Amino acid sequence: MSAFSAIGEEEEIESEDFTPGTEPQPTWCPGCGDFGVLKALKQAMPEVGRSPEETLLVTGIGCSGKLSSYFESYGYHSIHGRSLPVARAAKLANPELEVIAAGGDGDGYGIGGNHFIHTARENHDMTYIVFNNEIFGLTKGQTSPTSPKGHKSKTQPHGSAKSPLRPLSLSLAAGSSYVARTAAVNPNQAKEIITEAIEHDGFAHVDFLTQCPTWNKDAKHYVPYTDVQDSDEYDFDVTDRREAGQMMYEVESKLYEGEVLTGRFYRDDPRPSYSEEKQAIGEMPDQPVAEQYFDEDHQWDRSYDELLDLHK
Amino acid sequence: MPDDLNWAIGGEAGDGIDSTGKIFAQALSRAGRHVFTSKDFASRIRGGYTAYKVRTGAEPVESVVDRLDILIALTERTIEENMDELHEGSFIIYDDERSTMRDVEIPDEMIGLPVPLKRLAEEAGGAIMRNVVALGAACEVAGFPIENLDEALEKRFGSKGQAIVENNETAARLGREYVEEEFDYDYPYELICTDEDYVLLNGDQAIGMGAIAAGCRFYAGYPITPATEVMEYLTGRIEQFGGTVVQAEDELAAINLALGGARAGARSMTATSGPGIDLMTETFGLVATSETPLVIVDVMRSGPSTGMPTKQEQGDLNMLLHGGHGEVPRFVLAPTTVAECFHKTIEAFNLAEKYQIPVYLTSDLSLAVTEQTYPPEEFDMDEVEVERGKVVDEESIADWQNENEQFQPHFPTADGVSPRAFPGTSGGAHMTTGLEHDALGRRTEDPEVRVEQVDKRDRKVDTARERENFDYREFGNPEADTLVISWGSNEGAMTEALTLLEDDGYDVRFISVPYIFPRPDLSEEIDASETTIVVECNANGPFADLIEHDTLTRVERINKYTGVRFKADELAAEVKDVLAETGEVAQ
Numbered sequence: 001m002s003a004f005s006a007i008g009e010e011e012e013i014e015s016e017d018f019t020p021g022t023e024p025q026p027t028w029c030p031g032c033g034d035f036g037v038l039k040a041l042k043q044a045m046p047e048v049g050r051s052p053e054e055t056l057l058v059t060g061i062g063c064s065g066k067l068s069s070y071f072e073s074y075g076y077h078s079i080h081g082r083s084l085p086v087a088r089a090a091k092l093a094n095p096e097l098e099v100i101a102a103g104g105d106g107d108g109y110g111i112g113g114n115h116f117i118h119t120a121r122e123n124h125d126m127t128y129i130v131f132n133n134e135i136f137g138l139t140k141g142q143t144s145p146t147s148p149k150g151h152k153s154k155t156q157p158h159g160s161a162k163s164p165l166r167p168l169s170l171s172l173a174a175g176s177s178y179v180a181r182t183a184a185v186n187p188n189q190a191k192e193i194i195t196e197a198i199e200h201d202g203f204a205h206v207d208f209l210t211q212c213p214t215w216n217k218d219a220k221h222y223v224p225y226t227d228v229q230d231s232d233e234y235d236f237d238v239t240d241r242r243e244a245g246q247m248m249y250e251v252e253s254k255l256y257e258g259e260v261l262t263g264r265f266y267r268d269d270p271r272p273s274y275s276e277e278k279q280a281i282g283e284m285p286d287q288p289v290a291e292q293y294f295d296e297d298h299q300w301d302r303s304y305d306e307l308l309d310l311h312k
Numbered sequence: 313m314p315d316d317l318n319w320a321i322g323g324e325a326g327d328g329i330d331s332t333g334k335i336f337a338q339a340l341s342r343a344g345r346h347v348f349t350s351k352d353f354a355s356r357i358r359g360g361y362t363a364y365k366v367r368t369g370a371e372p373v374e375s376v377v378d379r380l381d382i383l384i385a386l387t388e389r390t391i392e393e394n395m396d397e398l399h400e401g402s403f404i405i406y407d408d409e410r411s412t413m414r415d416v417e418i419p420d421e422m423i424g425l426p427v428p429l430k431r432l433a434e435e436a437g438g439a440i441m442r443n444v445v446a447l448g449a450a451c452e453v454a455g456f457p458i459e460n461l462d463e464a465l466e467k468r469f470g471s472k473g474q475a476i477v478e479n480n481e482t483a484a485r486l487g488r489e490y491v492e493e494e495f496d497y498d499y500p501y502e503l504i505c506t507d508e509d510y511v512l513l514n515g516d517q518a519i520g521m522g523a524i525a526a527g528c529r530f531y532a533g534y535p536i537t538p539a540t541e542v543m544e545y546l547t548g549r550i551e552q553f554g555g556t557v558v559q560a561e562d563e564l565a566a567i568n569l570a571l572g573g574a575r576a577g578a579r580s581m582t583a584t585s586g587p588g589i590d591l592m593t594e595t596f597g598l599v600a601t602s603e604t605p606l607v608i609v610d611v612m613r614s615g616p617s618t619g620m621p622t623k624q625e626q627g628d629l630n631m632l633l634h635g636g637h638g639e640v641p642r643f644v645l646a647p648t649t650v651a652e653c654f655h656k657t658i659e660a661f662n663l664a665e666k667y668q669i670p671v672y673l674t675s676d677l678s679l680a681v682t683e684q685t686y687p688p689e690e691f692d693m694d695e696v697e698v699e700r701g702k703v704v705d706e707e708s709i710a711d712w713q714n715e716n717e718q719f720q721p722h723f724p725t726a727d728g729v730s731p732r733a734f735p736g737t738s739g740g741a742h743m744t745t746g747l748e749h750d751a752l753g754r755r756t757e758d759p760e761v762r763v764e765q766v767d768k769r770d771r772k773v774d775t776a777r778e779r780e781n782f783d784y785r786e787f788g789n790p791e792a793d794t795l796v797i798s799w800g801s802n803e804g805a806m807t808e809a810l811t812l813l814e815d816d817g818y819d820v821r822f823i824s825v826p827y828i829f830p831r832p833d834l835s836e837e838i839d840a841s842e843t844t845i846v847v848e849c850n851a852n853g854p855f856a857d858l859i860e861h862d863t864l865t866r867v868e869r870i871n872k873y874t875g876v877r878f879k880a881d882e883l884a885a886e887v888k889d890v891l892a893e894t895g896e897v898a899q
Contacts, residue, residue: 003577004736005706021716024754056576056735065646068743069754074735075743076575077755078568079598085532085565090571090735092556093530097735098575115568118561202537276554283547285502285554289529290577290734293700304693307521307549312342312688 003294006053006257007096013051018042020072027066028294031218034063037102037131038070042210044194050098058087060103060112063138064131067102078087081112088124088274094290095125095275098198099176106136109145109165120174120203127197127204127271132167133212141215148256164256167207168265172241177202177268179244181251183209183260185222193264202273204213209260221258228263238267315370315504317454318377321446322363322393323386325353331468332384332443333364334683336450337512338464340368341685343456344506348373348804349514349683350877352393353622361389370504372685374649374804378879381501382453384446388416398422405446405451405491425449425495428687432486437479438775444480448487455502458488485841496637511688515653515801516583519609520536520545523581525693528607529555530573530580534566534588537621538680539611542583555663555702563588567608574604578732579698581659583609586628587618593635598746600640603730603769604720605664605671605701607657612676614875623875624677626800630685632672633829639766641773643671644828648785648803650684651691656826658696663780666701667729667772674828678801678877699750704731709739718742724764728771771828777794782827784834788814790822794891795841797834799825799855799869801877802847808880813887820887828855837861845890849877868894 019042028034045055055073059065061080068075074097078086087101108116108130119128135153136142142155146167150159171179178200182190190208197204211219228247230232236243244266251261278284285292292298318465323329324692333349336489340347345368365377383390391398398404400421406413408426418424427449429442438446444465451458465480513521520542523531531550533543547557555578566582573580582602584592589610599606612628614620632644643663647656653675664819703710704719711720712731719740723730725852731752733740747755748762756762776782785803788796788810798806803824814822821841825831838844838859844867846856851873859867870886872878 003703003705003734006738006740009737009738021718052741053738054736058572068745072741074741075753076602077743077745077747078571079595079746081562082568082595085560085568086572086575089530089532089558089569090576091572092558093573093576093580094734094736114561115565118565279649283551284556286552287554289555289573290736292529293527293577293579294705298554304525306552307524307595307693308511308688308691311513311517312509 004094004096004291006051010053011051013024013044013046013176015042017052018045018072020070022237025067026070028063029214030198031213032063033133033184033212033219034067034131036187037129037208037210038067039187040190040194041071041100041129043191044198047195048098048198055098055100056087056090058083058090058099058101060107062104062107062136064102064104064107071252081107081110081115084112084115084119084128085105087126088119088122091124091126091285092239092275092289094288096288096296099126100129100198101126102131103134104137105130105134105146105167106144109167109170117170117174118203120171120176122274123175123177123203123204123271125201125275127206129194129206129208130167131210132207133210133216134164135212135216137212166252168252171205171246172245172248175203176205176266177271178204179248179266180264181207181209181262183222183225183262184211185219186225186262189227189262196264200267201269201273207263216312222260225260225262228261243265315502316368317382317501317503318365318367318380319382319450319454320363320365320377320380320394321384321386321443322352322361322390325360325362327362327386328443329364331363332447333366334448335444335464335468337366337683338467339460340366340503341510341512342463343460344508344510345370345503345685346372346510347512347683347685348375350376351681361387361393363390363393368503370506370701375879375880378881382450384450388413391416405449405453407442409462410631419709423497425453425491427487427490429487433483434489436483436486441480441483444483444847445487448484451484452488452491453499453501455499457505458484460505465531509688510685511691512683512685513650514541514681514683515647515650515675516541516611517545518650518653519583519657519673519675520549521691522654523661524550524553524555525654525691525696526579526658526661527698527796528579528581530570530578531555532558532560532566532569532582534560534563534584536585536588538613538677539583539585539588539609541680542609542611557823563591564594567592567599570606571595571599571604574606577736579665581607581609583611585611585613586631587870588616589628589631589635593631596642597636597638597640599670600642601746601769602744603668605668607660607664607671607673608707610672611680612674612845620875622677624849625873625875625898626676626849626876628674629828629850632674641669641770643667643669643776643830644674645671646674646828647679647798648800648824648826650679650682651686652826653679654691662697662699663776666699667776668701668732669772674800676801696894702729702731704733704737706738707725709733709737713739714752718752720763721753722749722768723751724768727775728768729775779829782832784832785824785826787822787824788820790821792819792841793821794818794887795837795844796820796822796847796887797825797844797859798847799828802849805878805880809883809887812880812884818888818891831858833862834859838863838865838867843868843891843894845887847878847883849873
């Protein structure tokens, strides 16, 4: 019998299935944008039709990392910056899992930046949600990679001398095949974008604006927001790398001028995922690696002699 | 006529030294002879002295060359570098028509064989074959029938077409004939061929082969000397068995990828060297506290920092035993021979999964670059048992759920080992975290739960001590007053040193330890000896410290940290020195 009995099982899936049985008291502050991510994710899951037991959520460290505590699924709360390699390897070992990684802007764009670049470059078939609150919240309000220039904090009392990182442009350059930005203040769009991201075959990166009312800004700083797809002011082709890049640059700049632009900025649907690329050159088996251990017909001893013959 | 032969080819990196040496080693192995190879090399692609050395006998050979009978010297420096090993009557093959070799002076007591390697190679079809000409010349000196080279040449050049293979065969024969016709020495060697069918492999390859045999189907790594060959070995092979290799962006990713593969249900491994372990130590704690089975290979090289990347050292012991903040158990295994690299890799996977614990498997540069012959039966893969431990499925999961039907991945069992459910298992949804957690895997700072979980993780070590046999390998006279202990790759040189010591009337017991943690208790053995000497390839003797700590007995130490492994004669001499100093001359 397969150990992966939950995979592909026909069942009614509801948003509430993703609420843990004994629900822990969330330690997020009242008004925190992180609630918006949790809600959007819970609402997206029935849309994509995956159950808690088919889903692996890998989180990093920070307020965002607590997501796996409040979301019922297989969850792996890893360490600071390392959620992506854990998540993408799990997907490679068992492609039938729905794999989602989540973390903060410090986690993903700072300490885990190299993994972000390379996971995007390899285009793993998974979703990555970055809680972008422009600050280190859990450690009490220090300047983060997306904090605006001049941002004052206990670690930068004279104001940050650095320009903020441009997460969307970086994502595009690195190779993500789906790049979007949404905001906790816009729950309908958030749900739609998370759904699209999960359904996307390839690396889907969602930069999720989550207000931090305790250390940074409260929700009203993200209002009004504009959905670029709904606005007549913006007309660009999300499948055109050059147009997408220009749009992203503008979106990133405007955030720091107080204008919140959200939406889908890039998608490259035809691009094969890393597994597909590897399978095409014979570097990855068709049968999921993890399943072989439970397949009674799997030939473990096949051609061991050939292995030895290579040394003769 | 002596049947043992020590042979080397040396020159500059980029001269094809390695592949030429390998052809000779393979030819010997195919001819049913035992082979033990070693390399002198530097960390660069071109330039600098490099050599490939082969020791061959009809009986198994366990240690490196300590004298050179035949040397193919492509550069003058090759002769200088090997003066200590060259002896009266050594044959030195060199190309006296090469501008840099024209004025080479062969020391009086040695025999120079000037062979126009390049000219003969050109005659055979191209100057590139000059090393093969030299091989042919060496065959004549060694009394090794030249036909034995053909199969190895076919293996090396077959993919380039039959014409290339034939040219190489001609080149070898031209070299042999030249020596036969031009010189009139009495060559004292005759390499006897047998019908034995050996396999030839190095420690990295043995680890790779062990991993495949153990059912490892997910490997993630980042290139680093001297561990890269584990990855190169698995790439292209593991796929044939349904697995995959992933090259990571750095070692941080490598171990996290291996971790992700293991969480998803695959037997998973990464291999690196000390600098990589430095980075992986961050994730090690997460692996250990989330109770994820993982095999992490450290092929040690000389440190600290970048150190001497292509030199031997056993300097990582304390890092493997204690690396990482906080306290959490791990197992540390140290194979002592090339074959043990295979067997201990398989054992490492079973230990990792049975106890849901990270296992460090540590070999070193010496094992990694040494190619050694074994009968194929040594690697009997049908004997391998894959023990995955307490993996639950849809049916057995109910036994491990609490009253709310929640799965308990860190349930504090009597043996410390909890059930394991892979993502995708019905009824098994749970979270796990690097935070301290309760039986359900949820974060907690509750003092009682904290103590319960720490104790539970530590209990796995006690359970393993009860159930497993963490024993040592023993050589020499078990009743001897002198006890030598070593760990890892020193075993071969020390077993040969035993013979030398015996010849000189020294009675020695030798214990070779492949388990660093948990490890055998050597109290009785040390009590029974007059003098205990711990041999290791590092400056400060971390293993000797462990032995002293375990047994509350002071030991003598032999340490080497020149970057070169121990040789048998040198070890024998050092053991004699220690015995002379301690007044325990055993004669």
